[in-house]
Structure formats: structure tokens, C-alpha cells
């Protein structure tokens with residue numbers, strides 16, 4: 030990384046320079062004003078850049094050097110499963126027959142694509158223990174909303190219209206309550222107990238005949254397996270509610286426990302996490318949803334079906350919640366996930382979880398001597414520390430995260446989940462070696478020492494990045510959200 | 516032996532790690548999973564496949580599909596076969612971009628943040644709007660979010676949507692509206708454009724927002740000035756869904772007084788990919804800035820006064836506001852926003868107009884050629900890159916024949932509009948050569964009504 034200001038692309042343009050190569054106009058050309066009526070022809074040119082192809086490549090290469098990805102270094106961002114993104118996935122997703130097919134082509138001309146989607150669904154059914162899967166949702170949050178809409182349709186079809194509440198643990202990801210709102214529900218929060226698990230007594234209190242569903246991620250966002258899952262399922266089902274599984278943390282339980290067997294009725298998966306769709310700097314993702322048989326009628330349409338050896342889209346679904354997305358989902362990400370699952374196979378997927386959990390427990394154990402460990406029991410794929418001890422020394426979790434930047438690491442997730450003070454949430458993933466974990470642990474230990482002996486170095490971090498800490502308050506108070514020619 | 520190239524822990528790593536943890540086996544780490552729900556054994560799925568074997572198998576599967584590289588496509592209907600500058604894929608293949616996640620840590624994410632800031636700027640420039648976000652899943656969900664925004668902002672519970680908007684986007688709007696208990700009514704079209712008289716009759720104080728598509732699903736230009744007047748007469752929000760490429764040559768919705776402009780940036784360097792991932796965009800007037808769904812990047816300074824970029828106005832978002840957030844969106848389409856930025860940069864000020872104009876020219880050339888061959892055009896009038904052709908047999912059967920000739924035919928409008936059976940929506944982009952267009956017209960032969 031280098032320290033100069035990187036000009037905006039708009040600041041390096043030069044009138045008349047071009048970076049494109051359009052096909053020739055091989056037809057007789059008319060005046061645009063003969064084809065488009067007055068008032069509809071754009072008068073002011075958009076202020077887009079005018080740069081050469083090399084200018085573009087240099088610009089974005091410079092930007093890329095100011096960015097940290099999994100390929101750049103360790104990225105233990107909890108709840109995000111920043112594992113290695115296999116390169117075969119990228120190659121396969123770019124095959125002409127996958128990247129360059131139109132969603133509205135006749136079914137007969139895209140049988141290979143439908144076959145892949147169908148087979149991916151079969152694989153995801155087995156992995157989740159669910160009866161049917163839709164690939165339509167574009168990301169985790171979109172899958173949550175889709176699943177909740179199906180639960181709503183189910184209750185409504187049963188004339189059960191007073192089920193207006195969705196129960197969400199206080200440790201849940203923000204998308205859970207937000208999705209409940211978008212699906213027309215009211216959110217009820219249920220507390221965690223001292224063991225970091227859902228408090229059964231509190232759950233019993235809030236469950237009732239107005240409960241539409243309980244949303245749960247298991248293991249939860251503290252990285253802890255909800256041991257009482259069978260009891261919880263009984264409580265919720267007993268009251269007539271449905272159980273929703275947020276599959277963002279599936280990396281913890283591949284081949285160890287399936288949502289379908291735990292009693293969940295609906296599950297979404299984040300293929301961009303567990304199944305290596307790359308995170309793309311924030312997306313695109315893919316958030317397939319699996320359901321138990323009683324919810325199948327409500328799946329978004331179309332549903333892929335296999336008839337007489339051919340793959341078809343079934344639109345004749347009178348009880349469907351409708352479309353949640355144009356076309357059939359983020360196919361390109363689904364191709365990557367399918368490639369990954371086929372690369373790993375059953376034994377590979379089992380090893381994924383075993384190694385992910387081993388890595389997390391190893392780090393937790395070694396770091397527990399230097400940081401507070403709020404829940405001292407085996408974790409699953411991730412764990413949380415608390416920066417309470419360091420806070421007393423004047424060093425906050427934010428400072429620790431910033432100091433990690435100086436060591437070349439992407440920091441863990443911080444201040445989430447909300448029920449742990451000065452939270453540091455670490456997810457190493459299975460693709461990291463012991464050497465990498467050890468180096469990171471050493472850095473964390475050194476920072477803990479610095480907090481005691483030389484807190485300024487942590488408080489003033491980072492010291493080595495292209496920019497220092499940002500004035501976020503001004504950014505929000507006087508928002509500058511676009512470049513404007515001065 | 517090591518099991519897999521993605522899994523680096525050796526047996527000796529594992530035993531020393533287990534010792535540190537103080538357990539004797541990995542299995543012990545899963546002892547908190549109750550027996551009753553414990554999955555034992557392995558999934559019944561296909562066995563692991565070595566890299567070269569899998570690459571070949573999947574290449575064969577891909578080979579069963581007719582692709583836009585080897586066929587000439589006249590299919591559009593929301594997804595288009597355009598010039599994608601080759602540089603786009605080189606940029607988005609830089610793994611510093613594609614293996615990163617949301618830029619939560621600005622000090623090591625300036626590249627992504629700046630790229631998004633530039634994306635936001637380019638979308639504002641094209642749409643004529645003041646604020647654009649960092650992307651939505653796609654044009655359809657962006658449109659649904661626009662409808663929700665208008666309902667929240669106006670505290671009204673009804674959306675009017677033009678019959679000439681994309682049928683799948685309309686369906687997505689309906690699904691979201693159901694979630695929020697919002698009514699959706701369809702404004703009929705006359706002769707392929709939104710019926711102004713019908714709209715006037717439907718307008719009243721209950722309408723939160725009115726949605727039109729420009730250019731619309733039939734390729735036509737909507738009467739934007741008249742629409743704006745009617746919509747704003749009842750203080751409803753004017754929501755426009757636009758193909759951003761078209762705006763290189765057409766007057767942008769912002770100039771016509773739109774409050775929200777959404778759409779999909781797929782025409783800018785993003786492959787069709789069987790319908791996704793594409794890249795929704797979302798632009799508004801500054802008045803609505805704090806109601807925008809999703810992530811926004813803003814410019815600021817660091818502690819030494821250096822320019823930098825951060826995620827901002829996060830108080831709108833789910834990770835802060837939870838059930839009170841403006842939307843539930845978290846992951847978006849960042850990498851495709853980057854792709855679109857690179858394509859918009861490559862095209863630049865001149866190229867975007869030249870490419871948009873080429874679409875207009877080629878579509879009109881094709882339309883004329885069809886007319887000269889005795890075809891009838893439904894809803895004839897000025898268009899961007901699509902028009903509606905009347906044919907004398909089911910479109911599906913025509914398309915089945917065309918594919919054998921190396922042509923992907925147009926969209927079967929009868930699928931969504933029962934009265935438009937035997938009507939084909941034809942798209943002609945800048946990539947279609949005169950030769951391809953002439954051959955297509957020829958092959959369509961005696962399919963005229």
C-alpha cells in the first residue's frame with residue numbers, strides 16, 4: 030500500500046480520450062432527431078470519465094492495492110465465513126454456456142443450466158435435511174424475507190391470521206428483525222442467558238398463539254450450539270409457530286447436524302459464505318431457501334422440475350408467494366457453489382466443518398489467557414472475546430481492531446453480537462493453516478501487552494495504512510455522496 | 516494423506532492443536548450437539564471430483580446451453596447482449612476486490628469504497644438524480660424497494676404501476692407489497708404506453724407512488740412530462756425504472772422530475788448469466804437521501820486531513836436499526852457495481868452516447884426491414900432498442916426453429932399479456948450486425964400476421 034492520494038477517475042480525464050471500441054455502424058444511419066421526438070434526446074452529456082484503456086487499468090489496479098481481500102491475508106471476520114475462494118469456481122462460472130445465456134431463452138436451449146440448478150437443489154436438500162429448495166433469493170436477507178413470507182402464507186392459508194409476531198434472540202443478526210418487518214411482522218426479542226444461549230423460560234413467556242415463527246441461527250452468533258434446540262422446537266411448534274433457521278453459520282455443522290433434523294421448517298443458506306461464492310466486496314451473494322413439505326406449495330415460482338428426463342420451469346403454483354426476484358436467482362453464484370460442493374464431496378464437506386471448528390477452538394483457547402472469554406465452553410466455527418479487560422486500560426475493541434491492521438490482518442467483527450460488551454468475534458475458517466493462526470494469535474497477544482505497557486500505540490493505530498481513522502461524524506453530518514466538478 | 520487442497524491442517528497440526536485445547540479428538544468438540552439431532556456419517560451426495568475432471572464435466576454441461584457468444588440473439592426483455600469491454604473482467608478478477616467483503620474497515624478498504632463512490636457518481640450523472648446508493652440485488656427488487664420507500668415516505672398504502680413495466684419486476688413489486696400490506700393497482704397501457712386518461716382517473720390522495728418504466732417493456736418512450744404532472748398533482752412520488760444505457764442518449768428521468776429512479780446496470784459490462792447476478796441501482800432526489808435502502812459511501816477526511824471514503828448514514832441500516840431499518844438488505848451486488856463502473860468508465864462520456872444511439876439506430880433499421888418484408892409492428896412509434904412484432908404462429912414454435920439456425924429469437928409476449936399472443940418483443944443491440952439483422956428478418960420469412 031502506498032500513501033499518496035488516489036485521484037478519482039473523474040480527476041484524471043482528458044477531453045477526447047477514449048477507452049472503448051464499439052462495432053462499426055454497418056447500417057444506414059439517420060439523424061437521431063428523425064427517430065426520437067424532441068424533448069427526449071439528451072441535451073446535457075453525463076459527466077463520465079474520458080480516459081484510455083491503460084488509464085483505466087492503472088486506476089483500478091491502484092484502487093485494488095488499497096483493498097484487503099482473503100487472497101491478501103487473513104480475514105477472520107466473524108459471521109462472514111471469509112474462506113478461500115477456489116479459482117476453479119471462477120473459471121467455471123465464466124464458461125460461455127453459463128455466463129452468456131439469457132434467462133428467457135426457450136427451456137430446450139438451456140437444459141445444461143437447468144440441470145445444474147436442479148442438481149444443486151438436490152445437494153442442498155441433503156445437506157440441510159429439507160424437502161425442497163428454491164434458488165431464487167439473491168442473498169441471506171432476501172432468503173429470510175422469502176422464508177418469512179412463506180410462513181405467513183402458510184398461516185394465512187390455515188385461517189391463522191393473528192400470528193403477527195416473529196421471535197428473534199438478542200444475539201441475532203440485524204437482518205433477522207429487519208426481514209420480519211419487511212414481511213409484515215412485529216419483532217419480539219428473546220434474551221440470552223448467562224451461557225449465551227436462548228433463555229428457555231423467556232422463550233416460553235413470549236411464545237403464544239400470536240407467534241408466527243422463531244428465527245434462530247444455530248450455532249448462534251456467539252459461535253455456540255443451542256443445546257436446547259429440541260426443547261425450543263417443541264415449545265414453538267407446540268404453540269403452532271414455525272421454526273426458521275438462519276443458515277449463515279452452516280459452516281459449523283456440515284455433516285454434524287442438519288437444520289431439518291433439528292426441527293426447523295425453513296432454512297436459508299448463504300452460498301457466498303459456507304459454499305465459497307466470493308464476497309465480491311459486499312456481494313453478490315445467493316440465499317437459497319429450503320422448506321419442509323408442508324411449506325412446498327408456497328415456494329416462489331417458478332419451481333424447477335424434472336419431467337420425462339427433461340428439466341422444466343413450473344409456473345403453475347397457485348399458492349406460491351409469487352416472485353421474489355426477476356428470473357431464477359443469482360445463477361452465477363449458484364454455479365460457483367455447485368462447483369465447490371462437487372469439488373469437496375461428502376468427506377470433504379465433513380472435513381470442512383471439523384477443521385473450521387478445530388481452528389476456532391484452538392484460537393479461542395490460546396487467546397483466552399489474554400482476553401476475556403465470556404462463554405467458556407467449546408465453540409463451533411467462531412467465538413467471541415470481550416475487550417473488557419483492555420477497556421479498563423483505556424484501549425477499546427475498536428482500537429484493537431485498528432491495531433491489527435498494522436500487522437496486515439483484517440480485523441474480526443466487532444461490537445456484534447450486541448449482547449457482549451466490547452465484543453470481538455473471530456471466525457478463522459477451515460482454509461487457514463496453523464501457522465497463520467499462530468501469527469495472528471501472536472499479534473493479538475502483543476496488542477494485549479501493548480494495552481498494558483504502551484496503550485497509545487494501540488489507541489492511535491493504525492500507523493501503516495494508506496489513510497488513518499476517518500472522520501465518520503462529518504461524513505454523516507454533511508454527506509458528500511458523489512463527485513462534483515468544482 | 517491430506518484430504519483436500521483447500522484444507523491445510525496436517526495430522527500433526529491437528530494433534531498439537533487438540534492438545535492445546537485439551538481434548539482428545541475433534542469429535543469431542545461436537546459433544547454439545549444432542550444425540551437426537553446429531554447427523555452421523557456422510558451426506559449422500561456426489562463424491563468429490565478432481566479439478567480437471569470436474570472442469571471437463573461442467574464444461575460439457577455448459578455446452579448443452581445455446582449461448583450468446585455463438586448464437587445471434589434478438590432476445591432482450593430486461594437482459595441484453597451488449598458490448599462488454601474486455602477490461603471489465605480483468606478488473607473484477609483482481610482478487611483484492613472479489614475476495615473482500617463489505618468495506619467495514621475503511622483504512623484497508625479504500626479501493627472498494629472509492630470505486631463505489633465513483634459508481635454512485637456515474638449513476639447520478641446518467642439518471643440526472645442527486646443521490647445513488649452502492650447497489651441493490653437487481654432492477655426488480657430495486658423497484659420493489661422504491662415502492663416501499665414511497666409508501667413509508669408518504670404514509671400512504673397504494674402503488675400504481677404501469678402495465679408497460681417489466682412483468683417480472685411487477686411481480687416482485689406485488690410480492691413485497693403484500694408483505695407490507697400495500698395495495699398495487701395496474702395502470703393499463705394504450706398502444707404500448709401508459710394510459711394517461713386511466714391514470715388520471717386512478718389518481719387520488721391515497722396513492723403513495725406511481726411506477727413507470729422508461730423506455731418501457733415494449734421499448735417505447737413514456738409521456739414523461741404529462742406523467743410527472745399527474746403524479747405530482749396528488750403529491751405522490753414519481754418512480755421511474757430505467758435502462759441506464761438508454762439514458763446515454765435519452766433525456767434522463769431526473770430532468771422529467773422523477774423522485775426515485777431505479778433499474779439494472781446489466782447493460783454495462785455484466786454478463787446475462789441466466790438472469791443473475793446483475794446489478795440493481797437506486798437513485799433519489801436529495802430530499803429522500805435518508806430514506807434510501809442499502810449502503811451509501813461518502814467522502815470524508817482522515818485524522819491527518821487526507822481524503823478518504825467511508826460507509827455512511829448507517830443509521831438507516833439493519834445492523835444499527837434492526838426492525839426499524841429502511842430495508843433488510845445487507846449483502847448487495849458490489850462486484851457487479853464495480854463491473855458496471857469499469858464499463859461506464861471505458862465507454863465514458865462519448866461512448867455511452869454512441870452506444871445508446873447505436874441501439875436506437877439498429878432497432879429502427881430492423882423495424883423498417885420487418886415492415887418492408889410485410890410484417891406488422893404493434894405499438895409502432897419511437898423506441899430505444901426493442902419493438903413488438905406481430906407474427907402468425909406461436910412465438911415458441913418460431914423460436915424453436917430459429918435456434919436450429921443459430922438465432923435466439925425474441926420474447927413471447929403472450930406469456931404475460933394474453934391479448935398479445937403471437938407477438939414477439941424483438942431486441943436489437945449495437946452488437947447485431949446488418950448481416951445478422953437481415954438474416955433474422957429473412958428467417959422470420961412468412962411469419963407475419
Ligand SMILES: Cc1ncc(COP(=O)(O)O)c(C=O)c1O
Pocket residue numbers: 108109168169170171202204205246250275277278299314315316844845846
Ligand atoms: C448471521 C447472519 N444472518 C444473516 C446475514 C445476512 O446475509 P446477507 O448479507 O447475505 O443478506 C448475515 C450476513 O451478513 C449473517 O451473518
